[in-house]
Amino acid sequence: MQTATFHDRIAAELSDIDAQGLTKPERVIQSRQGPVIEVGGRQVLNFCANNYLGLGGDDRVVAAANAATDRRGAGTASVRFICGTLDIHKELERAIADYLGFEDSILFAAAFDANGGLFEPLFGAEDAIVSDSLNHASIIDGVRLCKAKRYRFATSDMADLEAQLKAARADGARDIVIATDGAFSMDGYIAKLDEIRVLADRYGALIMVDDCHATGFLGPQGKGSYAHHGVKVDFVTGTFGKALGGAMGGFICATSEVVQLLKQRARPYLFSNALAPSICGASLEAIRIAQGPEGDTLRTQLTANAARFRSAMTEAGFDLLPGQHPIVPVMLGDARLAQTMAARMLELGVYVIGFSFPVVPRGAARIRTQMSAAHTFDHIDQAVAAFTTAGRELGVI
Template identity: 85%
Template structure:
């Protein structure tokens, strides 16, 4: 490759970045100088944090932190290996058992990230003889996982059961051996909770399996926080999830399923076979977070979380903002224009509230928003302060 060709490539990259910025789609990274929590340090000052996935407030919890430290002291920084070579530690098996028992499944397989869990679930289990019927708003990791699989692909509109049934009928008419319905349990950009009761009924009618990504549900939705399927009081075949949100806020993902399914995934799932084992510190912190979430303290945290969400929704609606409807602690403030969302986020930071503007390609064009997220660690006073800042910024920018 000539130097001139290299120059053309780098010029193209620079032009693409300039175009992204001109459209108001640049996503800046702001450096945080403190632990994750309802108050964080940014640019040398403390601000209220309303955009973390820290649903139960455990990411900065000292018990969770110390559990991770103790695990690292015992097991070291990492295994320097994948699981099947010499990377399986006793603490990995302990975490697999703990999350399976908590969520009510036979077994669990761990991944370095929840993205890997969704990327690794379909290809080992389904072939060109099968069909995947996927919700149109599913997370990017599910979409990428489906792309890696040779199964026939069908999509249905979110929450549209008539469309889902039409796709199931088509998959059966096309001769699918197995059909799996794949959906987010709670949709990360909107806070919608999947209609799993209706999905379960259709799955039973058409002999389909159900896979649910519960990254934005595990720990706080349903009885004991077991997830969206518990919220809907149904059973599903596969649950993928994360330790990077409610359960400690670190990283790492998992798939819960029947024991034979997990056994096959451990033999065939490429992200599992070719990635280092989950770090011991993550395992230790996650185990402590599961202990808290599964007990009476978890019940109290969940009650506080939903009280906070209700207070914020009510006050923001009264102030004149357009919110996505629902009960979930993800509460998007809809703005439409990408640049407006970025300007709103910047002004909010000046007013002492850390939020982020979401725009294409994270959300569809024309649906830019500030996605706020409540935590059990927020106080009512902090929520009221955030609403006051939104009101000030909203009036200045002509939103309300």
């Protein structure tokens, strides 16, 4: 039967993925998110969550989520424009826009949807999108949904960016938007938005930034990568699923007019249920913490943790990608080695994940560690000791 042929092909593809060492195992966590989690009945150190400010399991954030559920229920059972807009949705839109310094914002079920819904309503065949080559998959997919002409520049290569901007102008583009991650999730690189701003002004281009790995902890008050560089941008997409509470849900911040058009035309907004009240409540509490004095304390600790880990791992002989971001990739190259080392690290009491193709390029497998403000220096030192043991056993160092 034809269906049997299909299932045979799927089984063969899964077998091939496993043979290449590219299978990505799911390890079940049996506790709240935090610097120490329970996996398989054991307490282990967690060094791979996007829990930058340590708010994913914070009692205040959990209480705010529960209170919002008590007031407004589990969910709206509808999309926003039908009967799914609650007062807490408007409150969260206002809060994130004010926090990040924009006129307005629009909420999405996920940050992937925010990037998927941004480009198509705003840009047409007469326009051009100039995209960083390392951009997140959600930006790539969002650009694919749009009829605008596409140009790509090498990551952080301003000469190449200028060449693409010149090409877009020469091709008669009406509007040009430069699209980039604010901080690149697999590498920890921070986009050169100060230099991008100069080129955008020179060629009359707009700037779109995905700040999922920056909002809450980069720049003054954690306002993001553009604030880190002291520049303005036109569109910021982000998430409540990392530093701002760790739940889920995405947003776009922009001018009021842009937001109003997106609410009329953005398909992920029009055809997805509204965010659950619990997510809104948790996110509002996380924003309150992040933009206040406690947020500054958490950001200081996060920076110190990243610096301590980078220094100790470099001294131990590991190959790290350079930077100051709390994402610290430990480069291994081989996909099977990355999986083997991650498994050994778990045995040693440290939860990390090996990253390989297609999440990162072939031959660039790694263990991407992530620091949290909730980590202590003792946590950092224990993790480095485990890495050193595993690294010596596996011939990495």
